[in-house]
Amino acid sequence: MFLEENYRAYLTKMRTFCKFIQRQAYTILSYKYGTTLFFFGFVLIVVSAFHFGETVMQWSQKQYITMFSSFTDNVAGHSFKHRLCSPMPIDVVYTWVNGSDPELISKLQRVKIMLQTQLNESRVDTCIFSDCVPADLIVIDPQFPTSLPLENLRQKYSLFNEATDVTTINNTDNSRMVTVVSYDNEAAVIRALKNKDSISWKNNSVNKVYYTSDWTLPQGVLLKDVIIMSGIPFKHGMKNVKNFFPSVYQDVFSKIVSFEDKGVAVLHVKTKAVFEEVLQLNLTISGKIISFAAASIVWDLNDYSRTEDFSPSRFEDNEELRYSLRSIEKFAPWVRNVFIVTNGQIPSWLNLDNPRLHIVTHEDIFLNKSYLPTFSSPAIEANLHRIPGISDKFIYLNDDVMFGKEVWPDDFYSHSTGQKVYLTWPTPNCAENCPAMWIKDGYCDKSCNNSRCDWDGGDCEGQQNQPSHGHMANLWPGELDLQNNINDMYCNTGCANSWLADRYCDQSCNVYSCGFDIGDCGLKNFNEIHKIELLPAQRVYRVPPSKNLVYFNLTNAINLFGEVTSAKMDKEELVRKAAISLHFKVMTIILYLNHSETTISCNITFHNKVLNATNKISFNLIVNTNQSRALKAELEKATATQESILSINETESIIIKLNQMPESLLQPNPKRSSVVLVEKIPNITFDALPKDIKDQLDFLKQRLEEGELTEKGYKIHKYLLWKIWLNRNQSMPDIQNEKDAKPHTDTKKMVLDDIHNRLVRKSSTSLLFNTPRSNEVQQNDKHEPILHKSRNLMSAFQFPFKPGVFPWEKSGPLVELQAKLDVLKNKEQYSVHSVKQRRLLDTFADSILNVNRIYNRMFGYITRKVPAHMPHMIDKNIMAELQNLFPEQWAITSSHKVRSSNDMQFAFAYFYYLIGVKENITAEQIFDEMDTDSSGILSDREIRTLATRLFDLPLDLNTLLKLENIFINCSKSFSSSSSSSSESSPSSVLSSINKSKAGDSTEKYYEINMPQVNREFFLTCPEIQQLIQKSFKPKPKYKHVTSGDGEIAFKMIKTNISLVVAQLDDIRKHPKKFICLNDNIDHSLAEAKMVKAILNDFFESMFPMQSHFELPKEYRNRFLHLHELLECT
Known part of the structure; x- marks a missing residue:
């Protein structure tokens, strides 16, 4: 009934409307020119209709694509916008805090007292x-x-x-x-x-x-x-x-x-x-x-009003966030939104009405609200990917980081190379005198034999440890074939190739056959090596026949063109090791023996900082390392004689031109005696000696009994050990028995790593770095004997800055208290068997070590570096995947009130997960790749391509027949297990061959018994699955490329006025894409105000224009806390 009434009302309205139109038409026609106007109007409508139809007929898809869809204008006719363009949209996330806020300072004081209470350092009754x-x-x-x-x-x-x-x-x-x-x-x-x-x-x-x-x-x-x-x-x-x-x-x-x-x-x-x-x-x-x-x-x-440790001047804000936002508008205007994560604070100058600016509180991103309040930057960073509305890929910045040149998304990520990872400093050592490259290297190192270093990665467990997948991933192509050749793995007994040019003076490598450790032990013995002067105009050099060791003097070239920045050389199968020492200005090359005459191409790049000019020297090195038996025997004899000499040659060869030396050094100096005077050693009870001295004495006695030491040599070394025990200057780690040593897994590894200071080689590309002097080199220069036969650490690790997002994380009572608390919690977890106590690392370094240990067990033992202090692009989906893999560790990180040693360090954990995680190659992927014609069935040609992937080259007939037999055998089991179809049986294949035509869904094979290798059959054949699993190793899940710090300007701002001016002028002269000014100003000093003024002047000179994120200069925010603003509104 209701519908009928509505319908009647609708009809009434329509009749009324039609009558209105009719009356208006009659009115127009009644005018004098009404009929004429009506006629011309009708003609106009008809012409317009024809014109519209013609346009529709002419408008094609091609014209539409050309004008509106250029991304599909390609041979495939598909849009590749998601691959051709950088990831968009991209948001920026900041973490910011106002360190001078009284409310924050009071909370920090409470955290301090809480930590003191846990340490029983503060008990107020x-x-x-x-x-x-x-x-x-x-x-x-x-x-x-x-x-x-x-x-x-x-x-x-x-x-x-x-x-x-x-x-x-x-x-x-x-x-x-x-x-x-x-x-x-x-x-x-x-x-x-x-x-x-x-x-x-x-x-x-x-x-x-x-x-x-x-x-x-x-x-x-x-x-x-x-x-x-x-x-x-x-x-x-x-x-x-x-x-x-x-x-x-x-x-x-x-x-x-x-x-x-x-x-x-x-x-x-x-x-x-x-x-x-x-x-x-x-x-x-x-x-x-x-x-x-x-x-x-x-x-x-507790009296929280006493805040002398957290005075506002200590945590004063330099308004870096204001200028960082200006740098975004100037150099990265493609950013969509800016999110500022705070504990509820609001900058007084911030324009909250900007639609692209969002204030995010910790309550908005923490799943477990009981962890709040928190003052730990790792805890906050661990939850950034949960910001509501954040883009899939976002850029995370600290407020002291800004852009200095034009920046685009492909500076962080591109579809072709994946994530760009900027690495700088090496990770700290897990224990004193235990660098990362010693872990799981096949040798039990005493200094690494503790729980913090995972017991040397298993090297000290007394079992044959095979290198992990992560470790083998560093081997260069062709290295696996040489693993069983002991002569290729060691240049001398007890000296693996990877020990050369590693910044450690290894006495077992300080022999001619190892190039005298390629400069790690100084240049004293380099007069025995064939020397070549590198001249800019000369293009060909020849090494005397049978010589496998040569060094180039780079002094003239460096003085002329500047320091060496990179170097490359081919014919890597001939080179055992090559490295450049910038300190000594030499390039040393060790070749493998028994190679006929070959030409090696070398390229060295120099850069002159004063002239800002780059020059390259290219030359060919002709070598012939073939040796006759007599020559080889003579060389081995000479080497053995040299190693048996007890006295040490004091003559030092300096490979530089005399006219470049001070006049005072050109005068003749009397030669010192090389005799080692041995005083009488008093009678000492053996039990009174420390364990490390006992071990050394046992080793010397063993060498004496085996004939490796003479009685005189034994007395000399025993005397030196006695002097060490008297001075107590250093402790000597265990020396492993050579017969127990396992093959070193890094035999010919030349991996790019500026910590090892070696000529690094990946295929035909290498870079060269400076090699600083070690303590032992300095001893050599002073004509003192080398005391140690084992490896000794040259220099302790130190970070170049005090890391921390918030000011209280860089120094102060919270850092000290949390470090003590971490040591207290871990005192049973980590046991270090060493004469010296473990050095108390800062919590940042310890958190790096914590993640490094976890990743060593997960991805293998490799040398890692610390990501640069710069903007980081984070994929929130990868971050969620990472936290799902280690939920307990990330929950612990989120629960901390301040930075702790067992945190998951954000950037280090993210990037090395992205680098280390791998995925297996599936049979589906292999079939799709082999099926080049997309027919769904592999042809003979495609099966041959598959065979090249599954077996070693060259392929022979037996290999191909083996693969065909695998398919035939699989077809029998496949046909017997399939009740509904018999297509895969040989009989059905034979019948289908006669019917096969061009365009049919079957393939005609040369072998008549071959089944149709379709997708279903391929995926269900167990032998094929095993072959794929054996031949195709896991591949990195995410593409990435590593980069250095060439576009990063990192400056530690201290209270030295002249130094700050020089640092800021250097940034002005050499602008970089990423600028970080790490605040280490002592605000209690009078110079601090001047430094702040200089900083402000620098910021204004770089970014003078106000951004849309700022209020006009005459305005300030009324509320400085978000809860106050919400209460008012």
């Missing part, structure tokens, strides 16, 4: 607050986990025996509930505290409660029914406080507790009205005014 007196209450923090009534609690827990009431309230910062237990008097409270151990929950603390009139305490809870009465004269006594009040107030108190020694009484009132009335009461006793104040209860007696 005396209440120093105003009118502070004991209360008849106990607080259980956090809330007691039970809902039992009081009667049942009395029966179960002795703590509640004399309790009169149990209630719950919010704690001081409203982050959790606490349980308040009431008693009749203080004596009952004292008895109850003696039974606090009856509560078995380890996380609950039982605290005595106090009343105070100081309502400003951040840890106090204000009460609405308790009043503190203070200022009572002592002469009147405190026996009956009620008598001090007018008669009308005699019965309004439920309880009064007096403290005569302090002249204070605690008044418990019955109603809220009485509570407010008493507070307004004016009472005078003997001319002295009595004060009334609402009582607060406190159970934390």
Whole structure:
């Protein structure tokens, strides 16, 4: 009925409208020129219709693509926009804090006291607050986990025996509930505290409660029914406080507790009205005014108003965020949105009305709100990918990082190369004298034999440890074929190729056959090596026949063209090791023996910083290392004779031109004696010697008994050990017996690594780096003997800056307390067997080591570096995947209040997960790759391509027949297991061959018994699956490319004015894409103000234009905390 009425109404309206149109048409036609106008209007409509139709007919898909869809204008006719373009949109995320905020400083003070309490360094038992007196209450923090009534609690827990009431309230910062237990008097409270151990929950603390009139305490809870009465004269006594009040107030108190020694009484009132009335009461006793104040209860007696460790000047903000935002507008305008993650603070100059700016609080991103508040940058960084509305790929910046040149997304990521990873400094050593490259290298190193280094990666477990997949991934092509050739792996007994040019003076490598450790032990013996002067104009050099060791003097070239920046050489199968020492200005090359005459091409690139000019020297080196038996025997004899010499040659060869030396050094110097004088060693009890000295003596005795040392040599080495024991200057690590040593897994490895200071080779590409002097080299220069036969660390690791996003993470009490707490927690977890105690690393370095240990077990033992301090592009999906793989470790990181040693360091963990994670190659992927014609069936040609991938080249007939037989055997089992179809059986194949035509869905094979190798058949053949698993190793899941710090300007800003000016001028002269000014200013010094002024002037010179993220200069934000802003709105 309702529908019919609506329909009738609709028809009525339509009739009315049509009649209106009709009347208007008649009106127009009634005019003098109405008919003419009507005719021309009709013609115009018809012509327009024809024109529109013609346009439609001419408008083709090609024209549409040309104008509107250039991404599909290609031979495939498909859009590759997602591959041709950089990932868009991209957001930027900052973490920011106002270090001078009083509210923040108070919270930091509380965290400090909390850490001191955990370390038992701060135990406050005396209440120093105003009118502070004991209360008849106990607080259980956090809330007691039970809902039992009081009667049942009395029966179960002795703590509640004399309790009169149990209630719950919010704690001081409203982050959790606490349980308040009431008693009749203080004596009952004292008895109850003696039974606090009856509560078995380890996380609950039982605290005595106090009343105070100081309502400003951040840890106090204000009460609405308790009043503190203070200022009572002592002469009147405190026996009956009620008598001090007018008669009308005699019965309004439920309880009064007096403290005569302090002249204070605690008044418990019955109603809220009485509570407010008493507070307004004016009472005078003997001319002295009595004060009334609402009582607060406190159970934390620490005074958080004492903030000398967190003064605002220490954490002063230099407004780097303002200029970093300006750099985005200037050099990265393609950014979509900017998210600023804070603890609720708001910069006073920030324009909150900008639609592309979003303030994000910690509550918005932390899944577990109980972890808040937090002051740990790793905890905050671990949750950045949970920002609501963030792009899939976002760029994370600290506020002290900004852009200095034009930056585009492909500076971080491209589809062809994947993620670009900027690496700088090496990871710290897991233990003293244990660099990362010693871990799982096939040798048991005593300094690495501890839990922090995973017991040398298993090298000291007494078993044949095979290199992990991650370790083998560093081998260059062709290296696997040489692993069993011991002569290729070692240049001398006990000296693996990877020990050469590694910044460590290895005495077993300090022989001619190893190039005297390629400069690691100095140049004293380089006069025995064939020398070549590198001349810019010469293009061909020849090494004398049978010589496999040569060094180039680069002095002239470096003086002319500047320092060496890179070098390349081909014919890697001929080169055992090559390296450049910038310190000594030499390039040393060791060749493999028994190679006929060959030409090696070399390219060395120089850069002159003064002229800002780059030059390249290219030359050919003709070598012939074939040796006759006589020559080889003579060489081996000479080497053996050289190693047996006890006295040390003191003549040092300096490979530089004399005219470049100071005049004072050109004078003749008398040659020192090479005789080692041995004093008489007193009688010493063997048991009195340290273990390391005993081990060395045992080793010397063993060499003496085996004939490797003469009696004189034994006495000399014994004397040197005795001198070491007397001086106690250093401890000598164990020397491994050579017969127990396992083959070194890094035999010919030449991997790009500026820590090892070697000529690095990947296929035909290498880079060269400086080699600083070691302690042993300096000893050689002073004509002192080398004391050690084992490897010794040259220099301790130090980070070039104090890492930390927030100012309190760089230095101060929180860093020191957390480091102590971490050591206390880990004292049983890590046992280090060393004479020296482990050096207390900073928490940043320890967190790097923590992640490095985890990744060593997961991805293999490799040498890793620390990502640069710069903007990082993060994929939130990869970050979520990483945290799902290590949920416990990331949860621990998020729970920390301040930076801790067992944090998952954000950038290091993310990038090395992206580098290390691998995925298996599946049979589906192989079939799709082989099926080049997309027919769904592999042809003979495609099967041959498959064979080249599965077997070694060259292919022979037997190999191809083997693969065909695998398919034929699989077809028999496949056809027998398939009940619905027999296509894969040989008989069905034979029948299909006769019917095969061009375009049919079957293939005709040369072997008539071959089944149709379709996708289903290929995936169900177990032999093929095994072959694929064996031949195709896991590949990296995510593409990536590593890069150096060439486009990164990192400056540590200290309080030295002249140094700061020089640093900032260097950035002006050599602008980089990424600029980081790490604040290490001591704001307590008078020069700090001048440094800040210089910094501000630099920022204004680089980014003078205000961004849209800033308020006009005359405006400031009224609210500096987000909760205040929300309350107002």
